[in-house]
Amino acid sequence: PLRLPSPFRHGHRQPRAFLLRPTTGTFLGGYDGKSDLHVGITNSNGVVYNYDQEGIQRAETGWEQCISIPLVQPDMFGLLQQWDQLLEEFSVGEAWLPHRYEEDEHNCYTFTLAFLNSVLAAEGKQQLSKREFTERFVIPQTKRASKYITLQQELTAKDFYIVPLPDPPKGC
Numbered sequence: 001p002l003r004l005p006s007p008f009r010h011g012h013r014q015p016r017a018f019l020l021r022p023t024t025g026t027f028l029g030g031y032d033g034k035s036d037l038h039v040g041i042t043n044s045n046g047v048v049y050n051y052d053q054e055g056i057q058r059a060e061t062g063w064e065q066c067i068s069i070p071l072v073q074p075d076m077f078g079l080l081q082q083w084d085q086l087l088e089e090f091s092v093g094e095a096w097l098p099h100r101y102e103e104d105e106h107n108c109y110t111f112t113l114a115f116l117n118s119v120l121a122a123e124g125k126q127q128l129s130k131r132e133f134t135e136r137f138v139i140p141q142t143k144r145a146s147k148y149i150t151l152q153q154e155l156t157a158k159d160f161y162i163v164p165l166p167d168p169p170k171g172c
Contacts, residue, residue, distance in 0.1 A: 007145040011063030012046035014070070016083050018112060019048060020138065021066035027149055028065065039108045041071070041115060043084045049091050051111035055098035056091045067141045071116065079119070086122075090115050 008027055011019040021027070023036040040050030040063065048059040072079050095114070100106055109130070117127040128136075 004148070004151070007067060007141065007148050008065045009068040011040075011042065011048055011066040011068060012060065014042055014068040015044045015046060016070065016072040016080070017042045018069040018071055018116070018137070019063055019066045020069075020142070021063060026065045027067075027145060028152060031149065033146065033149070039112050041087060041112050043087050044080075045084075049087055049111075049115075051096050051101065051108045053098060053101045053103075055101070056096050056111075058091075067145055069137050069141060079123070086119060087115065090118055 011017070011021070019040050019042060020037055021039075022031045023038045025031060025035075038050065038052070040048040040057075040059070042048050046060075048057075048063045050057050050059060072083060074080075091111075094100075095106075096111060113128070113130055113133055116133070120127050
């Protein structure tokens with residue numbers, strides 16, 4: 001048997017992370033690589049804050065198979081303590097009311113990047129453009145996921161048996 005680690009994580013178990021998943025379905029459940037993706041940010045308890053045409057959502061389910069990009073390092077003590085408050089305060093801003101949602105220009109990605117940039121600004125750090133964040137953090141993870149999906153589809157088509165492994169214990 002060959003063991004290949006999955007690039008997908010249970011998003012509700014990923015505190016203080018940027019999450020990416022298909023808008024409908026799952027990556028391993030028929031995602032074609034062309035369908036829309038949805039993003040959100042978790043609080044310290046794994047609740048996913050995300051923005052759509054209905055405004056800010058606080059999801060406790062639905063993000064069980066996603067790409068996760070950790071946002072806060074363990075040595076960032078101040079930010080670890082303030083994360084939930086910052087996320088909640090940011091999410092109630094007028095910019096995130098339902099009527100302001102616009103699929104191409106003011107969407108879930110806009111929300112997540114604006115929140116990240118507000119945190120960076122508060123920390124006195126340089127903000128990230130959409131392009132820079134995507135190239136540095138999102139694309140490497142999505143390339144890895146794409147390879148995994150392609151391999152999984154090929155193996156399934158050739159009648160190999162695939163057994164999903166449980167998530168590794170925390171700290172691994």
